[in-house]
């Protein structure tokens with residue numbers, strides 16, 4: 001790729017390091033960083049687990065799409081990380097491409113499990129046997145993530161700084 005669109009968007013499974021890599025990248029490229037989950041939490045004045053518990057996943061998915069529609073209207077130079085489920089809707093994938101260059105942070109189920117052990121902030125991974133849930137969801141999503149992406153970066157055993165540097169090399173920055 002030669003250069004990059006206004007926004008660089010990080011997609012990938014929960015625990016792939018979208019936020020931390022995004023922050024590292026934003027420092028290196030000297031531009032702002034935003035995270036759609038955080039934006040939704042701010043708009044709704046509730047945490048993601050509260051939104052899921054009180055209004056349900058479908059409501060949250062609608063908020064994700066509404067936010068992407070807004071972001072597509074006023075493109076700015078920034079790094080944007082989005083929730084792990086955002087690329088699942090076809091409309092969202094279209095909006096992501098409109099908004100910017102899409103980078104998929106590819107991670108294995110084992111790495112996700114190690115990173116998110118004991119995490120309570122991801123409603124979809126709560127309950128018995130989180131590894132089973134991770135494997136199932138990751139299996140369902142991997143092709144979708146690949147399809148949605150302009151660039152794929154494998155991040156197992158890479159630090160966030162290394163991942164950010166690899167993204168910059170792809171962007172020829």
Ligand code: S3P
Nearest residue numbers: 013014015037083084085122123
């Ligand atoms: C989700 C991922 C979460 C958050 C919500 C649903 C998903 O974001 O949007 O819990 O469906 O994968 P992170 O990927 O930032 O954890």
